[in-house]
Amino acid sequence: MQSTRRNLPQLLGEARRWFEEGLSAAMEAAGAAPVSATQAQLFAVLDDQGTTVSELARRMSVTRQTAHQAVHGLVAAGLLEQVPHPASARQRLIRRTQEGERVHRHAGVILERLEEQLADRIGREAVDALRATLETSWGRPPAPGPL
Template sequence: MTQAKEAPHNMPMLLAGARRWFDDALMASMRAAGEQPLSSAQGQVFALLDAEGTTVAELARRLGVTRQTAHQAVHGLLALGLLEQVADPSSARNRLIRITAEGMRVHRRAQATLTVVEDVLAERIGAAAATALRDALTLPRGEPPVVEAP
């Protein structure tokens, strides 16, 4: 009996797999360095915070998740001392989420780790392929299309 040929993965699955590879490398490397492991969502929060602080509602919008989900990610980071809440000078009702000094230290370490992981990827797939991949992912894609399946 012949084995069924596995269908090729679609682009979203390939991108998700690549993302998991980076996340796994980052988590394992940070854990090996003695850092508290963070979830992927918690890591994304750092990249989306403004220097002066960002509301949970705005973080939720940027993450593409509910306020409750964003609040859960932020709450864990607050408990670890990586983020802090401060009053929003433009609104008495809102609180801003900002990175603490310890959060900045961890974020810088994570960014430096990701640079090394990218270098490993370039060694494995070739520098030209890694550059082409980065270039392709930074091209403008425009608004997501609405299409009819054939």
């Protein structure tokens, strides 16, 4: 008989989707242009001073091509811009436009509200414990060993 117990990565993925869907619905209700989950993730890992496409791809665990496509969609929407990299003539930095900064701040407020709604549903103590657990360093993943 197969176990119906979901593993921790599945549960974390479902929790992430809960926030992504709530954020997307709230942004759309506020009149913001729809963005894909990949584009929203890109916004979350983008440094304030700008980040290269290669670094974005690494942080998102996607191919460089996938990150590049997400960047181009957000540039076309007026939320991101590409600027010369100060240390490399061959690279460009991706950073938020003024409108992108406004949208990013608005998304942060929505995420705070979603966290409060979650606390109303499962309890403030549970949300605080979850946050404390996830903020704790887990160290490097263990080296593969015998199964």
